[in-house]
Amino acid sequence: MHTAHTPASNWQKELQSSARDLRGLIERLQRLHDVTESDIMSTPWAERIAAALKNESQLQSRFRFAVTDSYLLRARLDHDRCAILGQVLPDPTELDDPVFELDDPLAEESHMPVPGLTHRYPDRVLWYLSHNCAVYCRFCMRKRKVSKAGTAPAGDQIAQALAYIREHSELHEVILSGGDPLSHSDATLDEILGALKGIDHIMSVRIHSRMPVTLPARITEELIQVLRRHAPLTLVTHFNHAQELGEDSLEAIRRLRSAGILLLNQSVLLKGINDTQEDLRELFLSLIKNGVKPYYLHQCDEVRGVSQFRVPIERGIELMKGLRGRIPGIALPLYVVDLPGGGGKVPADSSYLRRADAEGYVYENYEGHAYVLAPTYESSHQWTLPLKGADR
Structure with missing residues (x-):
């Protein structure tokens, strides 16, 4: 397959600069939505973010975190059903699933x-x-x-x-x-x-x-x-x-x-x-x-x-x-x-x-x-x- 080096395009640059941890997530939310960290921690997502930060090391070891600026730009911090944050924010319940036990349930x-x-x-x-x-x-x-x-x-x-x-x-x-x-x-x-x-x-x-x-x-x-x-x-x-x-x-x-x-x-x-x-x-x-x-x-x-x-x-x-x-x-x-x-x-x-x-x-x-x-x-x-x- 083709492996020759070419300069990074705009999409590759955005991918490389994605948030890769929760501190990066908070920093990007501040920049993209013109809010402070205090503002973020007073939204309906404060408790979820705090819980994720507390368990970040374990959560990252199970499944990495990454999110692009273009996706985060659509977040609605004031909405408790924000579809953007709800899909990407790690949750400590991932670590001890009371129902599902299989990593490959579809036997792929x-x-x-x-x-x-x-x-x-x-x-x-x-x-x-x-x-x-x-x-x-x-x-x-x-x-x-x-x-x-x-x-x-x-x-x-x-x-x-x-x-x-x-x-x-x-x-x-x-x-x-x-x-x-x-x-x-x-x-x-x-x-x-x-x-x-x-x-x-x-x-x-x-x-x-x-x-x-x-x-x-x-x-x-x-x-x-x-x-x-x-x-x-x-x-x-x-x-x-x-x-x-x-x-x-x-x-x-x-x-x-x-x-x-x-x-x-x-x-x-x-x-x-x-x-x-x-x-x-x-x-x-x-x-x-x-x-x-x-x-x-x-x-x-x-x-x-x-x-x-x-x-x-x-x-x-x-x-x-x-x-x-x-x-x-x-x-x-x-x-x-x-x-x-x-x-x-x-x-x-x-x-x-x-x-x-x-x-x-x-x-x-x-x-x-x-x-x-x-x-x-x-x-x-x-x-x-x-x-x-x-x-x-």
Whole structure:
């Protein structure tokens, strides 16, 4: 892969100057929002910040902290449901999760024929091109390796992955993920996309990136030229709240659309962030207005250290039901559960759900196998919605 040294661009400079610890976070909030530290410590976030500072060493050892200026600029310090701070501020509950115990609940590693490539479904692979992100979200499903030095795929692993894809003609789609694949240089992306374009049995290439949200400056004219060269491509963004749709992100979206890129969005349903009908309605309508199709609303995965974000599945179903008929159908994503143990994604509210009670949620996957998710009830009641096949 291309490794020649080039001068740092604006996006690389912003990435290099990101806040990497909580003192850096406080300093940037002061500068970006023209407030004092005393002002910050008198906001609804004071207690959370103080608790994070007290436990910072342990929290950083589990999962690194990083946030860009462009993302922090959208923070609302006076709002106790600020979607920006709520997603990036470490929480001591991450250290002793009372519900979720697994680092890899989706069994991605056990479906990995070569390093960095998960082959779970017959016709597609998920390729982890990078374990770096511009911003590290505290609900990350890949905390086990994202942000950790030494876990990113090396050049020989990229060659192995390409060889595997070439050798398996049953594959029709490659999903580039991470971390964030756009953390690579334009030259590296150009090489990888060019190699995939040259494989006849690959019909679809998807890029999953949060950089249009967290580092919009990454969507440069040079990157657009690379993407246009390898069209058709799909780029799946990751907006979780309308607060993230700043003017710089909207400009990044416009640039991607100008290149003919199909834009989809995946969100995660997050407690205290976007778990109201109004939150979701505003997000989905804002996305469709700007040419981004809401694709998936994910149930938060059962990853160690994220249970504080998890919304009960029945609540998610109620939220989506309440939106149907109230916003255009094209603006409604599919609410999905990624089954633990490698069962894959299934619609949360469909006939795949076999039972839901105080013991948990039992889903059947596309192969007919049963998988159990941990219960996340807000009370001890049994959920009694009619379920197809509930007697099985």
